[in-house]
Amino acid sequence: MTLEIKRSYLEIKSLDELKDSSKPSKNYYIELIEEPDFQLNKFFYKNVGKKYRWTDRLIWTDIQWIEYINNKNLKTFVLKNEEDLAGYFEIIYHPLKNEKEIAYFGLLEEYHNKKLGSYFLSYGIKEAFKEKISRLWLHTCTSDHKNALNNYLARGMKIFKEETLRV
Numbered sequence: 604m605t606l607e608i609k610r611s612y613l614e615i616k617s618l619d620e621l622k623d624s625s626k627p628s629k630n631y632y633i634e635l636i637e638e639p640d641f642q643l644n645k646f647f648y649k650n651v652g653k654k655y656r657w658t659d660r661l662i663w664t665d666i667q668w669i670e671y672i673n674n675k676n677l678k679t680f681v682l683k684n685e686e687d688l689a690g691y692f693e694i695i696y697h698p699l700k701n702e703k704e705i706a707y708f709g710l711l712e713e714y715h716n717k718k719l720g721s722y723f724l725s726y727g728i729k730e731a732f733k734e735k736i737s738r739l740w741l742h743t744c745t746s747d748h749k750n751a752l753n754n755y756l757a758r759g760m761k762i763f764k765e766e767t768l769r770v
């Protein structure tokens with residue numbers, strides 16, 4: 604059986620384009636992971652992505668994970684509800700193009716539908732533009748959370764490319 608998946612690439616070129624979203628509750632905060640921990644990224648990748656067919660990294664060895672998270676151009680941010688993990692995103696800086704990419708972004712299932720995605724994405728966009736970059740981009744697809752594309756558009760991101768994949 605062939606499945607058609609539509610992939611959308613989105614970008615935002617300045618903070619002036621951001622349609623910000625406020626923190627939904629004082630219990631939530633976001634922190635940069637200062638000391639890379641491949642187990643943390645691996646945990647989020649598996650648990651956020653299990654419903655959305657995130658499979659490319661499932662075959663990675665621990666050594667591959669360690670090499671990935673030790674990339675000096677990668678930053679991982681975690682959303683917490685008090686001390687409980689709620690979500691994460693990874694931002695990769697591409698110096699040759701002077702742009703950043705949100706490589707992965709998501710919330711654990713128990714934190715869906717609480718207005719956290721809009722707050723978390725707004726934070727990520729603001730964080731990316733703390734340095735002078737030409738743009739921030741990401742991609743999503745129809746296999747991702749049903750609100751993913753709408754959240755990106757609602758924050759001011761614009762689609763710059765679309766493609767249909769058959770898997």
